Amino acid sequence: xxxxxxxxxxxxxxxxxxxxxxxxxxxxxxxxxxxxxxxxxxxxxxxxxxxxxxxxxxxxxxxxxxxxxxxxxxxxxxxxxxxxxxxxxxxxxxxxxxxxxxxxxxxxxxxxxxxxxxxxxxxxxxxxxxxxxxxxxxxxxxxxxxxxxxxxxxxxxxxxxxxxxxxxxxxxxxxxxxxxxxxxxxxxxxxxxxxxxxxxxxxxxxxxxxxxxxxxxxxxxxxxxxxxxxxxxxxxxxxxxxxxxxxxxxxxxxxxxxxxxxxxxxxxxxxxxxxxxxxxxxxxxxxxxxxxxxxxxxxxxxxxxxxxxxxxxxxxxxxxxxxxxxxxxxxxxxxxxxxxxxxxxxxxxxxxxxxxxxxxxxxxxxxxxxxxxxxxxxxxxxxxxxxxxxxxxxxxxxxxxxxxxxxxxxxxxxxxxxxxx
Amino acid sequence: xxxxxxxxxxxxxxxxxxxxxxxxxxxxxxxxxxxxxxxxxxxxxxxxxxxxxxxxxxxxxxxxxxxxxxxxxxxxxxxxxxxxxxxxxxxxxxxxxxxxxxxxxxxxxxxxxxxxxxxxxxxxxxxxxxxxxxxxxxxxxxxxxxxxxxxxxxxxxxxxxxxxxxxxxxxxxxxxxxxxxxxxxxxxxxxxxxxxxxxxxxxxxxxxxxxxxxxxxxxxxxxxxxxxxxxxxxxxxxxxxxxxxxxxxxxxxxxxxxxxxxxxxxxxxxxxxxxxxxxxxxxxxxxxxxxxxxxxxxxxxxxxxxxxxxxxxxxxxxxxxxxxxxxxxxxxxxxxxxxxxxxxxxxxxxxxxxxxxxxxxxxxxxxxxxxxxxxxxxxxxxxxxxxxxxxxxxxxxxxxxxxxxxxxxxxxxxxxxxxxxxxxxxxxxxx
Numbered sequence: 033x034x035x036x037x038x039x040x041x042x043x044x045x046x047x048x049x050x051x052x053x054x055x056x057x058x059x060x061x062x063x064x065x066x067x068x069x070x071x072x073x074x075x076x077x078x079x080x081x082x083x084x085x086x087x088x089x090x091x092x093x094x095x096x097x098x099x100x101x102x103x104x105x106x107x108x109x110x111x112x113x114x115x116x117x118x119x120x121x122x123x124x125x126x127x128x129x130x131x132x133x134x135x136x137x138x139x140x141x142x143x144x145x146x147x148x149x150x151x152x153x154x155x156x157x158x159x160x161x162x163x164x165x166x167x168x169x170x171x172x173x174x175x176x177x178x179x180x181x182x183x184x185x186x187x188x189x190x191x192x193x194x195x196x197x198x199x200x201x202x203x204x205x206x207x208x209x210x211x212x213x214x215x216x217x218x219x220x221x222x223x224x225x226x227x228x229x230x231x232x233x234x235x236x237x238x239x240x241x242x243x244x245x246x247x248x249x250x251x252x253x254x255x256x257x258x259x260x261x262x263x264x265x266x267x268x269x270x271x272x273x274x275x276x277x278x279x280x281x282x283x284x285x286x287x288x289x290x291x292x293x294x295x296x297x298x299x300x301x302x303x304x305x306x307x308x309x310x311x312x313x314x315x316x317x318x319x320x321x322x323x324x325x326x327x328x329x330x331x332x333x334x335x336x337x338x339x340x341x342x343x344x345x346x347x348x349x350x351x352x353x354x355x356x357x358x359x360x361x362x363x364x365x366x367x368x369x370x371x372x373x374x375x376x377x378x379x380x381x382x383x384x385x386x387x388x389x390x391x392x393x394x395x396x397x398x399x400x401x402x403x404x405x406x407x408x409x410x411x412x413x414x415x416x417x418x419x420x421x422x423x424x425x426x427x428x429x430x431x432x433x434x435x436x437x438x439x440x441x442x443x444x445x446x447x448x449x450x451x452x453x
Numbered sequence: 454x455x456x457x458x459x460x461x462x463x464x465x466x467x468x469x470x471x472x473x474x475x476x477x478x479x480x481x482x483x484x485x486x487x488x489x490x491x492x493x494x495x496x497x498x499x500x501x502x503x504x505x506x507x508x509x510x511x512x513x514x515x516x517x518x519x520x521x522x523x524x525x526x527x528x529x530x531x532x533x534x535x536x537x538x539x540x541x542x543x544x545x546x547x548x549x550x551x552x553x554x555x556x557x558x559x560x561x562x563x564x565x566x567x568x569x570x571x572x573x574x575x576x577x578x579x580x581x582x583x584x585x586x587x588x589x590x591x592x593x594x595x596x597x598x599x600x601x602x603x604x605x606x607x608x609x610x611x612x613x614x615x616x617x618x619x620x621x622x623x624x625x626x627x628x629x630x631x632x633x634x635x636x637x638x639x640x641x642x643x644x645x646x647x648x649x650x651x652x653x654x655x656x657x658x659x660x661x662x663x664x665x666x667x668x669x670x671x672x673x674x675x676x677x678x679x680x681x682x683x684x685x686x687x688x689x690x691x692x693x694x695x696x697x698x699x700x701x702x703x704x705x706x707x708x709x710x711x712x713x714x715x716x717x718x719x720x721x722x723x724x725x726x727x728x729x730x731x732x733x734x735x736x737x738x739x740x741x742x743x744x745x746x747x748x749x750x751x752x753x754x755x756x757x758x759x760x761x762x763x764x765x766x767x768x769x770x771x772x773x774x775x776x777x778x779x780x781x782x783x784x785x786x787x788x789x790x791x792x793x794x795x796x797x798x799x800x801x802x803x804x805x806x807x808x809x810x811x812x813x814x815x816x817x818x819x820x821x822x823x824x825x826x827x828x829x830x831x832x833x834x835x836x837x838x839x840x841x842x843x844x845x846x847x848x849x850x851x852x853x854x855x856x857x858x859x860x861x862x863x864x865x866x867x868x869x870x871x872x873x874x875x876x877x878x879x880x881x882x883x884x
Contacts, residue, residue, distance in 0.1 A: 070553040071494055122739055126549075127679050130493040131729060134672030138722025141669070145715040239564070242557030249550045287568055290561035297558040304544050312544060 043281045049175045050273035050292060053231050056182040057240075058247025058269025059189060060223045062262050065248035066200045071126075072111065072221070074241030075133040076228045079110025081140025081237060088147055103229045110136050111221045137237075166287065170234065181230055185223055189262070196220060197258050235289035246296035247272065253307035272296040324368070329396050331365050332374065335383065336393040339447035390446045398444055399423055405437050466707065468590035468602055473703035473721060475608040476586075476661035479615035480673035481699035483654055485692050488678045489630045494549070495534065495651065496674035498556035500658045502533040504563025507662070512566075523607060523659055529559065530655020534648065585666075586717045611660040618653060619692070622646065627688055672722035673699055680729045683736040698728050755857050757795050758826050759786035761804055762856075764815045765823035769881075776806075776814035824884045829859035831877035831884075832867040838878040839871065845878055 064072055083106025084099055091098040110132045117128035189196065198206045199216045207213040224244065231240050251264035276292030305312050366383070369375045374389030385393065402423060407414045410433055413426075427434045480496075487493050503526035510525030533555055540551035593600040619626065625646055629636035633643040658670045681694035706721030713720075734741050763785035767777045777785075783792040799805045804819035815823060833855050834848045859867070875883045 065547075065550055068547055068549055070547075070550040071497075074497075074553065074557075120741070121733065122682065123679055124488075124491050126491050127488050127493045127675055127682075130497055130671055130675035131679055131726070133497065134669060134676060134722050135726030135729070138669055138672055138719040138726070140719075142710075142713075142715040142719030142723060145719065146713065149714055239557060239561055241553060242561065245550055245553040245557070249546060249554060253545075287564070290564045293557055293561035294565070297554065297561075300554055304540075304546070310545060315545070 043277075045172055045175055046170045046281070046288065047274055047277050049170045049178050050234060050277045050288065051270040052175070052178045052182045052273070053227075053234055054243060054247070054273025054276075054292070055266045055270035056178075056185050057227050057231060057243040058251075058265035058267075058272075059262060060185060060220070060227050061244030061269075062248040062251065062265040063196055063200050063220055064224060065245055065252070066258075069125075070245045070249075071129055071241065072114065073224055073228060073244035075114065075129045076107045076111060076221075076225055077232070077237045077240040078133045078140075079136035080104065080107035080225075080229055080232065082106050082136055082143055083109075084232070085140055085143035085147060089143070100229050100232075103232060104225055106136065107225045107229060108222060111225065112218075115217075115221075166233065166236075166289075174233075178230060181226060185227065188219075188223065192216070192219070193259075193262075200258075235292060239289045239293050242293045242296060243269065243272075246293070246300050250296070250300045250303040253303040253310045256310075268296075268299060272299060324365075327362065327365050328368055328372075331362075331369065332389070332393040333397050333400060335375065335385070336390070336397055336447070339385065339390075340445070385447060387448070390448060394444050394446055398441065401441060402437055405440070406433075409437070465590055466711070469586060469717070470704055470707050472586055472589045472602065472604060472608065473707060473717065474700050475605065475612055477673040477677070477699035477703050477721070478696055479612050479657040480661055480670060481677045481695040482615050482619055482692055483650070483657055484674040484678040485681065485688070485695050486626055486630055486650060487654065487674060488682060489688075493671075493675045493679075494552060495537065496654055496658065497671045498537065498552045499530045499533050499651075499655050500662065500670040500674075502556040502559035502563075503529045503655070503659055503662065504560050505529060505566055507659075508563055508566040526659035526662065527652075527655050530658060531652050533559065534651035534655065607660045611657055615653065615657060618649075622649075626650075630688070666718050669718045669722050672725055673702075676722065676725040676729050677702065680725070680732045683729075683732045683739045686738075698725065702728060753791070753795055753798075756786065756791040757799055757804075758822075758857055759853075760792050760795070760799065761815060761819050761823040762786075762826045762830070764805065764813060765820065765827055768815065768820075776808040776812035778810075778812050782813055825861070825864070826856055828884050829864055830856040831881060832864055832871065833859060834877045834879070835871050835883070836867055848878055 061070075061073060064070060080103035083102040083104070085102075086106070087095075087099045087102025090102075114125070114128045114132050117123045117131070118125050123131070195206075195211060195216055198209075198211065199213050199220070203213050203217070206216070228240050228244070231243060235243060247265040247269035248261070250268050251261045254264055255261050272292055272295050276295035277288050279295065280288040280291040303311065306314075308314055309318075366375075369383075369389070370377065373386055374392060375383040375385055378384045406426065410430075413430055413433065484493070484496065487496050506525030506527070506529030507522050508525075510522035513525075514521040536555045537548070537552050540546045540555065541548045544551065546554070589602050589604045592603050594603045594606070595601075625636065625641055628639070629641075629643045629646050636646075637643045654674070658674075661670045661673060677695040677698035678691070680698050681691040684694055685691050702721050702725040706724040707717055709715075709724060710717040710720040732740065735743075737743055760782060763782050764777055767774070767782070767785075779796075786792050796805075799819075800807065803816055804822065806814045806816055808814045830852045833852045837843060837848050837851065838845070877883055
């Protein structure tokens with residue numbers, strides 16, 4: 033933290049408020065992200081505008097609760113319209129979201145312009161702040177409201193965690209089992225609507241969507257388990273709020289909303305690139321190692337075939353193998369094989385197998401033939417053959433068929449045995 | 454053509470409406486492809502993320518309506534499409550989340566740029582969002598002896614380019630919208646077409662942004678095409694209808710905006726939404742009214758057939774009886790109030806007769822129809838017994854649902870296929 037600036041009371045209020053908001057948004061947004069409905073939050077944020085304006089017209093500007101309730105109702109109406117369109121018409125989900133988003137927002141813009149024409153310019157600024165956000169105006173009572181809502185959301189999610197997870201991952205199964213999937217869905221959407229509406233004054237309509245999406249998407253890179261992901265989203269969201277507000281407080285020229293969003297983007301990028309298993313860099317490494325292993329195996333199989341005499345090749349029916357490629361083997365692969373103690377360099381640019389090497393190579397060729405035979409003779413059973421220890425698994429699952437194939441294997445001599453005889 | 458002075462009563466509205474029409478026309482055309490390819494939200498994403506490009510262009514040129522703005526926005530638009538695609542394919546992020554991340558980040562960047570750097574230039578964040586169609590007719594350029602709104606020099610070429618693009622690539626667009634794999638296998642790259650389309654969407658978004666603002670371009674990109682989608686199944690007609698809807702939305706929206714003194718862009722999207730609502734309810738095949746009617750008439754047909762089939766079966770068992778009591782008959786047909794409602798219709802159609810003591814009897818016409826129905830039922834039961842692994846008491850229920858959809862042709866085919874005795878699995882004769 034920057035030691036030269038000190039945190040005022042106001043800044044502390046805003047810090048707490050945005051952290052709470054970020055954490056809760058991340059928490060409820062996780063479920064939306066997992067359901068591939070990330071942009072529903074954006075639609076909700078846009079759809080809440082007409083309700084906000086209508087409440088303003090009816091009840092006047094400083095009744096914050098009325099404004100929020102109005103925004104909540106119209107947001108929820110928007111979500112209901114999206115669901116209805118998706119379920120009862122041929123309009124697909126993305127078009128439904130777009131329709132609701134643009135039409136409701138257009139209605140909101142029209143209403144807000146009518147309001148601007150009616151009332152004095154002081155109120156106009158208040159309404160504008162809902163579009164772009166204005167954290168500086170946060171008061172202690174707003175933070176209390178946020179804290180209460182955050183706690184409520186947290187408790188609801190804790191109590192209904194299993195039900196929500198089920199509806200997220202397999203709604204059809206949930207319905208079949210008797211859970212009221214539609215109501216749970218609606219409940220989830222209502223939670224999101226509450227968070228969106230409460231967050232409107234802070235980060236504004238257009239940036240609320242990112243607070244819902246970014247923590248969840250970033251957390252997804254770090255874990256495969258739902259519980260961890262939800263906790264991580266909460267923590268990430270709170271951090272995004274805290275750090276973003278700090279940065280914008282130090283450089284007070286920028287509004288806090290966009291800075292918070294950009295902080296989230298940085299977190300997302302860091303997660304995407306550097307996360308241990310699902311990150312881009314990690315996957316590139318894994319890919320590289322995997323492909324290297326593939327090439328090494330292919331190389332060893334070729335050497336094995338090259339070391340056998342023509343009569344052995346014919347008797348072993350090894351002409352069923354893949355085409356012989358007349359290209360030079362890559363030096364790095366050769367080096368790798370030497371390092372692993374499988375071959376040794378011999379005279380005139382050739383190599384010789386070590387004892388371990390030839391056994392390993394024979395096993396590779398044997399496995400390759402078995403795989404080919406499985407695909408040729410038992411195609412319906414060959415679907416799972418693309419994993420790590422696939423052959424051992426396959427042997428356990430279909431022992432009888434495996435015995436048949438093994439019995440039909442040609443004899444696979446070791447090159448050193450042949451030379452001995 | 455557009456005339457010089459904008460101070461007469463009808464010229465200003467005409468120019469404004471024309472600006473609206475010219476902005477929404479290319480959106481309506483391209484939006485059809487977006488909606489069909491389920492990419493509607495990419496238009497949304499692009500129209501949000503052009504903001505930084507617009508601001509930078511405006512700062513460089515000192516003016517919100519100018520070529521640097523246009524260029525900046527196009528760059529941002531194409532960048533959005535590319536980034537979203539690479540996040541999805543290389544970054545292992547789901548498509549909607551990737552889109553959300555990209556456009557919200559760009560939009561946040563744009564807002565920061567506006568509030569930070571726009572202190573030096575007179576830029577109101579609002580107008581970037583909702584557009585300034587009202588000002589378009591006032592910013593004119595001399596062209597020959599006429600004063601033409603400068604915005605038209607962007608809008609008209611964009612319209613022409615869009616129409617040319619659609620005509621030129623019509624077959625490819627048609628195919629790749631409905632079956633991209635087939636399109637690729639036929640030799641032209643769906644990917645290239647995809648990026649061309651996205652680039653054009655970016656250009657169109659930017660051109661229209663001046664009129665209706667960056668966030669309301671989505672309305673013009675999605676709502677008229679969705680309306681047209683409800684009204685027809687053919688792509689050509691869909692595009693034409695979409696264009697018509699967008700034009701009428703522009704005209705009526707302008708009228709509404711002047712009537713209630715509110716934002717033109719806002720009213721245009723509201724009117725487009727109302728048109729969509731009308732199509733939703735009244736569309737001839739996909740509208741709610743039409744589908745409800747269709748479902749109801751199907752239900753009634755099924756109930757009617759159940760009634761006469763019940764009478765037929767009763768006749769089979771007791772050939773000399775004087776018909777079935779009405780209440781029993783309706784109970785066998787499944788109960789409920791449906792049969793009661795349909796009784797007059799059945800009598801009117803000449804399928805049943807009222808018999809003494811509150812009974813019903815089949816007429817000859819009714820008997821023929823019922824016989825066919827029962828034949829369908831029993832043929833299907835025999836078919837299921839032959840080919841499916843169902844126990845005998847599980848055959849009746851599915852057959853009583855399927856029987857209504859088996860016509861004479863299918864009956865002949867089934868009979869041919871079965872080639873067996875003329876009895877159903879329960880041992881009853883197939884009539």
